[in-house]
Amino acid sequence: MFASSALPPGDRQAATVLLVCCLSLTLLYYPASSHWLLDWLRNTQPAWATVFQRLVVHNPDTQLYRAVFWSLASVTSYCLLPLLHIKLVLRRPLRDFGLALPSWRLLRTDGKLFLLFYAIMLPLLWWASAQPGFLQIYPFFRLGPQESLWPHWAWWELLYFAQFAALEFFFRGYMLHGLKARFGVSAIFVMLLPYCMIHFEKPVLESLAAIIAGIALGALSYRYRSIWLGIALHCSVALTMDLMALWRKGLLL
DSSP states (O other), X not given: OOXXXXXXXXXXXXXXXXXXXXXXXXXXXXXTSHHHHHXXXXXXXXXXXXXXXXXXXXXXTHHHHXXXXXXXXXXXXXXXXXXXXXXXXXXXXXXXXXXXXXXXXXXXXXXHHHHHHHHHHHHHHHHHTTSHHHHHHSSSSOOOTTOOSTTHHHHHHHHHHHHHHHHHIIIIIIXXXXXXXXXXXXXXXXXXXXXXXXXXXXXXXXXXXXXHHHHHHHHHHXXXXXXXXXXXXXXXXXXXXXXXXXXXXXXXX
16 A cells, blocks of 8 residues: 555645545535434434424424525535635645635626526526426425515525535535646546536436536636636526526416
């Protein structure tokens, strides 16, 4: 077995980044699942299981509490270990991982690219919103009978956006920029593999679209060293998807 000190710096960083990614995705799949966590608490902490069940499963605002739990658990899974790794182990500034505040020149470039990508996505979203598989899933937050969009659905969208920001940081920030010293532009495709896989519970067309989107957003982050455009696109597309689904179901107006 080779000693870690014998590895070049790029290899050592890539190895630790990939290990942290494995741990973070494991957190996302297990503790961030309310069903898994409830079963685990029942077996280990029955009193806390009762509290968790009352809050997340059986209460007048169950949908909102589930949304809060899912969003906070996702943000924690995507961000906690990578941030600790960046600051405590790598000792690098967050701007090296796509979080630098964009310059005015970059904002102008991002604005043009945003309009281009959003214009491409809009007709595809309109078509997808008419598909039964799409309507079965979106929006994730289920409005109750006669429930208005304010305030619970509005709160949900803000939590939804936070989750997308964390997702972009994890894949197009931490993973991509943490691996590029070792893999160069191929880091986009290393990042793409788990990014595609987290969509496997979605409709098949969305999983296929995630491959295209992952390459495009990864290339933009690699080129401009910024994840802000990806966050803006992800949040805008998600909001549009939800609004179209609500409209198709007759719940928007």
